[in-house]
Amino acid sequence: MTKLAIVYLSTQGSTQMMAEAIAEGVSQKHIEVRVNNFYEWDPKDAATYDGIAIGSSTFYYKMLEPIAKFLDALIAEGVEGKVGAAFGSYGWSGEAPVMIAEKMREAGMKVVDPVLRIQYVPDEKDLKECQRLGKDIAMKLKKLVKE
Numbered sequence: 596m597t598k599l600a601i602v603y604l605s606t607q608g609s610t611q612m613m614a615e616a617i618a619e620g621v622s623q624k625h626i627e628v629r630v631n632n633f634y635e636w637d638p639k640d641a642a643t644y645d646g647i648a649i650g651s652s653t654f655y656y657k658m659l660e661p662i663a664k665f666l667d668a669l670i671a672e673g674v675e676g677k678v679g680a681a682f683g684s685y686g687w688s689g690e691a692p693v694m695i696a697e698k699m700r701e702a703g704m705k706v707v708d709p710v711l712r713i714q715y716v717p718d719e720k721d722l723k724e725c726q727r728l729g730k731d732i733a734m735k736l737k738k739l740v741k742e
């Protein structure tokens with residue numbers, strides 16, 4: 596079965612809320628999804644999934660260091676041709692998701708648009724947008740399997 600891994604790191608829970616809403620959208624399209632904090636994931640295991648969505652809030656104009664390390668380890672496993680997605684909560688500059696998406700593209704992943712950034716705590720409308728992204732990721736995964 597086609598499956599998606601959602602890996603996130605969130606200091607106050609905002610990026611976590613996004614991750615869970617994305618997972619809801621994915622499930623609604625009947626794609627298997629596992630959503631967990633990065634420390635509950637082994638990059639080797641995540642690399643076996645058909646799609647990988649990674650979320651980090653922005654700290655000091657970058658993604659959080661443990662996510663940067665996770666992403667490097669994941670890429671080292673080989674992720675070419677897999678579906679990727681990047682997301683995260685931010686305060687004022689929001690570089691983290693953009694940097695995640697850039698690294699994914701460099702590694703040959705097919706990154707789903709948009710790279711989703713939500714300012715501070717997501718509201719109802721923002722969470723709907725996250726669910727929408729989840730559905731789009733699911734559709735891209737289904738298309739990939741057919742190819």
Ligand SMILES: Cc1cc2nc3c(=O)[nH]c(=O)nc-3n(C[C@H](O)[C@H](O)[C@H](O)COP(=O)(O)O)c2cc1C
Nearest residue numbers: 605606607608609610652655656685686687688689
């Ligand atoms: C010490 C510190 C540094 C931060 N640096 C940035 C930054 O450089 N750019 C930005 O957009 N937001 C920055 N933020 C804001 C966080 O990204 C924002 O609070 C976000 O909602 C946290 O999401 P989380 O709960 O998922 O970690 C910073 C916050 C703190 C506490």
